[in-house]
Amino acid sequence: MTVRAGEARIVGAGETEYVRHPAVERRTETFIAEAVVNALANAGIHRNDVDGFAVSSFSLAPDHAIDLTWKLGMTVRWVMEDTNGGASGMNMLQHAVRAIEAGDAETIVVASGDRIEKREFHLMTDRYNRVGRDYLAPLPLNGPNALFAFLTQRYARQHDLAREDFACVPISQRAWAGKNPGAVYRAPMSLEEYLDSVPIAPPLTRYDCVPIVSGGDAIVLTSDDKAKGLSGAGVRVRAYRALFNDENQDGDGVNTGFAKIRDDLWAAAEARPEDLDAAFVYDDYPVMVLAQAGDLGMIPGGDVKTYLHKTLLEENWPMNTSGGQLSAGQAGAAGGLHGLVEAVRQLRGEAGERQVERAELALATGYGMVLYSHGSSHCAAVLERVE
């Protein structure tokens, strides 16, 4: 990254509305298309100038990336499809940056989206992989919530946390969601409301689990040369590191692979966690926000309680300022781009009422792909605003 850094820029981001019960005519491909159109409009780039396309979706089958280039009328020199769920957005980002640096393409749209409702969600999670289908679905597991209930209990033991502590994550993100017209949950949430909400898989309740929505997300990248002709700030990927299947599911799932890429990431970024103006940490569950933030060095002294109550709740530090997936919703694979889209908005100064002052340096992560007991995929990028 450091060798050729500065050649690729993120110059636009777009999202569809997130819908709980989409009309029949709204399909996965129309959600993705809408996100692509919105991101291109935001970048000020015409469809005909796109020469690279990447997509991630759980429900696009039997279509693939190439079908979408056809339906969107794009002629591309570079095409990619990613299957890494919560890590897909960040993985596609890395490949798109490299493609632009290598000259394989100059202007790339990275998109994701799903039309997904409760039934499709459970069909999808029941056959998430072979092991999930054969060893977990028949228990029955009923989706990933139980696995993350286990991880939450484990993390709670290690850091001496109660539900009142975990509550700080969804409550503080909800405060941000109040300023995001696109979020599914926008009303401020009290501690009582959180504690009294419907149990899903104890200790997890409704507000520890992402609302399932349909929608799409997209970003646009181009060369720094071409970015000069566009209005608005660009976003440069200062450093990117990833690690997949680092412990063969033998670890405890809450001491994650992010700890193994942390030093390398910050060294490559020539920055420290305390330099961040905002962070967009993949929030499928509150416990994973904490595990990632801690492993990436964002929790001083490993004091999770203080981080929760002071940094997140009291100071409302800019963590997942869209409200995150926990408040804005998880549109299937688009969850993997959701944080990145919000990061680009913040760094370009386009986050409206929730705009963070002086947003110049941000962290975005992708996490996911449960193989048996916990996520296997870890991606992190340090992003900076460039004029």
Next chain:
Amino acid sequence: MSAPFTVSECASCGYVAYPPRILCPNCAANDWKRRLTDNGVVTEITVRRPVFKRRQLPWGNWLDQAETRLAVVQSDAGVRIVARVPEGVEIGDRVTLVAQASTAIALPGQVVEGRPVSAPVSDWPGRE
């Protein structure tokens, strides 16, 4: 149908894998033997309420949905197992691990159940 619960053990280096892998993560050999894993300790427990009254599994058969008590069992063989446990089993309890075929038709997977160590197999209420 229930059966003794076994995990895969690398015949070359002894690495224990569950669910099974192809190449050993430790030594890269592809030579596995079955190892009986009787017991373990429950480390986490949760309860999943049914999402639907009936659900169709990926291979087609329908399952009536009831509340499911799910646990992580740290097995004596060293690997963590996600298992179904009956009412009364709590965190910290030692359980006997028993394998059940995952469905009526033959598939490679299985359901692991963690039964109280003292309970005889025939008394298992969920036995099919």
